[in-house]
Amino acid sequence: MLRSKLTDSPLLKVSRPVSACSRCRSAKVKCDNKLPACTACEKAGREKECTAANDQFARGKERSYVAALELRIEKLERRLGYARSMKDSVALNGPDEPPAGDPNRKDSMAFIRAAIHRKAVQTQEDADINTLVSDFGYLAVNTTTRDFEPSESNMTFARLVLAASTNEPVPTPRTADLPAESTARALVQFYETNVIPIYPVFPGTLLHALVSDLYQQHRRQIRSSEYWLFWMVLAISSASQSRSRRDEHYQHAVEFVGRALPHADRALRPGYGTQVQSLLLLTQYSMLDPAHFDSWHPIGFTCRAVVDQGLHQDPPHIQQMGQDALNERRRTFYCTYALDRAISMVHARAFSFYDEAVCVALPSPFQASSTLSGSTTAKRSPDASLPLFRLRQLQSEWYQALYQGNPNEHLPDITSFIWQKYREMWEWSERLPPDMPAAIREMLELELRYSYVYCIASNARGAQVSAYGKLLIFDHVISYVDRIYDIAKLAENAAVYTYHDALRVLFMGSQFVAVLQEIGDLILSGSSIPSPAPGKVLPPPRPVRLDRGTGDDLDRSVRCLERVKLTLRLYGDRWESALSCLKNFEGLSAEVWKNLTTRQAMRNPAPTGQWLPIPGA
Known part of the structure; x- marks a missing residue:
């Protein structure tokens, strides 16, 4: 369906940053819209010449947006009219009519021409609509x-x-x-x-x-x-x-x-x-x-x-x-x-x-x-x-640097940068007012753990996450999933949670699976993972475990994966789109889930005379 195609890959550029400056647009280069002058104009030494596209709309220079849309629609109507005239003159049969002659003959020229023309018309219409929507961003x-x-x-x-x-x-x-x-x-x-x-x-x-x-x-x-x-x-x-x-x-x-x-x-x-x-x-x-x-x-x-x-x-x-x-x-x-x-x-x-x-x-x-x-x-x-x-x-600072910045631009000592941002978020949490409402405090603490994982995880800069960083992700995801599952199940003060929390659960679960795939044996064996050597910024300590008495890391891992699925299933009853998240996670975690349940079955054999559970069942 065309509507779903457009929403899956949005072409409407008007909702993103303001239009390129006039110099970048004429040179057909990417403009980062920085103020008071973009990076391209600064490098060329033409900061004073950097004028936003909105300057065209200064008083006395207005250009009607509606008129521009009407011209574009008129152009599309002419193209569609031309396509229809070509259809009438070329096609032996209408696109909605059956081809002449024996329809079972695969070499029927009428059948082939009609099929080719239907596909061409549909392709042209899709392209015209996509072009029209895309043009919103350039106006x-x-x-x-x-x-x-x-x-x-x-x-x-x-x-x-x-x-x-x-x-x-x-x-x-x-x-x-x-x-x-x-x-x-x-x-x-x-x-x-x-x-x-x-x-x-x-x-x-x-x-x-x-x-x-x-x-x-x-x-x-x-x-x-x-x-x-x-x-x-x-x-x-x-x-x-x-x-x-x-x-x-x-x-x-x-x-x-x-x-x-x-x-x-x-x-x-x-x-x-x-x-x-x-x-x-x-x-x-x-x-x-x-x-x-x-x-x-x-x-x-x-x-x-x-x-x-x-x-x-x-x-x-x-x-x-x-x-x-x-x-x-x-x-x-x-x-x-x-x-x-x-x-x-x-x-x-x-x-x-x-x-x-x-x-x-x-x-x-x-x-x-x-x-x-x-x-x-x-x-x-x-x-x-x-x-x-x-x-x-705080989130915006590290997200722009790690994910939105130019990957070719050198960022010295990414690891120290990440630990510094981690520390700044921890200090923020320590300054939360003591009399803040419990539900809002809990929401902010969940957001904090989500931010920790997001900041440490692999990023567009290509920095490798250390084993200690993956251990921190392991701990934070378990704490996050345990609490968000209770909230989704009990509906406690759930007014501050939205469909985006289902997407966050999928993200956290995906990071957890990635950690188990990469260093799962190291974590589950109980081996010590030392903190990395201190650089410019000391790495954070391992967070205090909040689920003591609930088993070892193998049991915690199985329970975490299970609760991710249960949470997404609960959210799926509220938002149908969350069921797609559940399906994606089940496919992503299938191999890890099978390995973990097999470990459990081998470690805890069933009493004599009872059947062993089938891994992954």
């Missing part, structure tokens, strides 16, 4: 332009976003009525106590005030952006509480999204302050419903809107902006930054913008509700979003 889309106003064109920015982001169409809502006020308030309270502490895009008081306005007998005029906010918050809260794609919570979530979509044109319209917040809500929901939306595209569009609106830079004169407004602006940016880093890492893709282009201070702390159970009683707790923002900054 300088400025998300602040008024070309996307619904009243001026049928091609709106919202429709472009939804076309790129939608996997399966959202069903038409069954009703046009508001839900019961008690239901709406419970879902808004759930969002305030579970999501806002991590991603404070807007204050919870705003949501409660909006609910009050909506349920008044003579309510004021509600804007489309407010309706979008209301319905998307209800959808996110419902999807967060879902445990199966067949349960009532998920059905309600899809219904609420269907109610929000008619307001997308106005809510996502460029150049307005509500655009970024509305895109962030779509991104948050897409992480909970991969069947209908792909989170990779919404966060890309959000980052583009952030850059075009200049939110990636603090205002030059801070004193001209109130402190509250400045903190709100910074929180909006760092929510986008945190989601972009998380989504890019879990998909092993490039960030939407480099850290070098960012100059935004962390916002001041704010007091947020700490209850994570949906209860209406909530005490005040420290701002949990700031530790998350700081962790994303």
Whole structure:
């Protein structure tokens, strides 16, 4: 299916960094979009000549994006018309009609010509559509332009976003009525106590005030952006509480999204302050419903809107902006930054913008509700979003250097670099507030172990992981899998977990299998693996074992592999895509699983008269 092809290999380049500068584009060389001048212009000594493609859209030089799309569509229509005329003049039979003569004759010229032509037409149509989608990336889309106003064109920015982001169409809502006020308030309270502490895009008081306005007998005029906010918050809260794609919570979530979509044109319209917040809500929901939306595209569009609106830079004169407004602006940016880093890492893709282009201070702390159970009683707790923002900054530093940087660029002493970043993340964990809500602390600790493994594992720089580094991966994966399995099984405070956690489980399990394949005999034999000789940075100590009394390393390994499968199966009931992760892991770990279970059977022979288990059964 063409739609699946496009989402599997996305060609929509608009969600990635801003377009190449004019000099790189004319020279047809890769531009890294660094500010204030790209690397190519710096090396050529032409920093002052480095102008972004967006400079074409300076006042008085606007070029209509919609007009460019219309020209492209007109060109495609001419090519399709030409293809149809060729079909009528060349083909002896229509592509949907059976060939003349005996259809069983393999040498029938009519059959051969019809088949060749059908394939040529289909290939051309696929190429035309791929070219059209790909061309979005070469057109300088400025998300602040008024070309996307619904009243001026049928091609709106919202429709472009939804076309790129939608996997399966959202069903038409069954009703046009508001839900019961008690239901709406419970879902808004759930969002305030579970999501806002991590991603404070807007204050919870705003949501409660909006609910009050909506349920008044003579309510004021509600804007489309407010309706979008209301319905998307209800959808996110419902999807967060879902445990199966067949349960009532998920059905309600899809219904609420269907109610929000008619307001997308106005809510996502460029150049307005509500655009970024509305895109962030779509991104948050897409992480909970991969069947209908792909989170990779919404966060890309959000980052583009952030850059075009200049939110990636603090205002030059801070004193001209109130402190509250400045903190709100910074929180909006760092929510986008945190989601972009998380989504890019879990998909092993490039960030939407480099850290070098960012100059935004962390916002001041704010007091947020700490209850994570949906209860209406909530005490005040420290701002949990700031530790998350700081962790994303630390992750971004090593991910850019190890995975996103130029592999030909020399990075001296990669091992010391990795140990240094490991230490910085450990120091971050030691500074977490002691009164942080337990569920958020647990989520951050799981993210920390995931980061340890990701940073140590083999990378694009080609550095070899030492045996001691693999031992650290072994320990961290076991601790991670033990806890994420309990969370998935018991659904404890699972509101902070998304489909991306299924992808993280697959990644951690894959790294565990790789370690067992490479040094499994060394670990399982109990041989000592010494810490490497200290270089510029001391290697970290081996983490304290949290599962004492549960067997030796062989038992731990078997249990870890089993729990990866069980966790993915539990997530598969909630997200069908997780079942593909399970299938991939089962194939990846089949040989290791067989070897481990065989070792167990040989070490623990069955009592006389009982059958031995078949390895791998």
